[in-house]
Amino acid sequence: MKRYVFILGLLCCGGSMLTAQDSIVDALTRNVPGRGTVTIHQSPAIRQMIGRPVASDRIEEANGRKFLLSAGYRIQIFSGNDQRSSKGEAFGKEQQIKNQFSDVPTYVSYTAPFWRLRVGDYVSYEEAYRMMQKLVGAFPSFRKEMFITKEEIRIPVR
Numbered sequence: 308m309k310r311y312v313f314i315l316g317l318l319c320c321g322g323s324m325l326t327a328q329d330s331i332v333d334a335l336t337r338n339v340p341g342r343g344t345v346t347i348h349q350s351p352a353i354r355q356m357i358g359r360p361v362a363s364d365r366i367e368e369a370n371g372r373k374f375l376l377s378a379g380y381r382i383q384i385f386s387g388n389d390q391r392s393s394k395g396e397a398f399g400k401e402q403q404i405k406n407q408f409s410d411v412p413t414y415v416s417y418t419a420p421f422w423r424l425r426v427g428d429y430v431s432y433e434e435a436y437r438m439m440q441k442l443v444g445a446f447p448s449f450r451k452e453m454f455i456t457k458e459e460i461r462i463p464v465r
Contacts, residue, residue, distance in 0.1 A: 379460030
């Protein structure tokens with residue numbers, strides 16, 4: 308209970324401090340008695356850019372949602388090149404993962420001659436590793452093929 312009261316107090320106080328400011332630069336350079344002084348030397352163009360949405364050609368739209376494309380990590384669950392069974396196996400394992408972890412995005416791809424199943428959009432290796440441990444716990448038979456790979460990921464834009 309004390310934790311919730313503390314967090315609520317932080318949100319109220321922190322929110323009121325930031326709403327009175329125009330930008331983070333103003334919040335940092337504000338003179339507060341009993342605290343140090345921060346001086347920021349920067350171009351006025353940089354100050355105008357702070358807080359604005361990023362205009363990028365690396366934004367993708369799918370199903371009415373926008374995603375920022377960025378370097379990141381995914382977990383490879385399956386890779387196979389058997390013409391007769393690999394496609395079915397990739398989609399079958401994808402369905403098993405979706406049944407257990409419905410909120411984790413899955414990606415089945417074909418790059419001749421390989422069918423691959425990769426899951427997740429993780430910014431850090433550590434985040435991908437934690438999820439891989441959960442997947443290994445849920446699907447021990449997938450362990451021998453599972454590893455983390457660098458790939459372009461999709462980060463939801465609000």
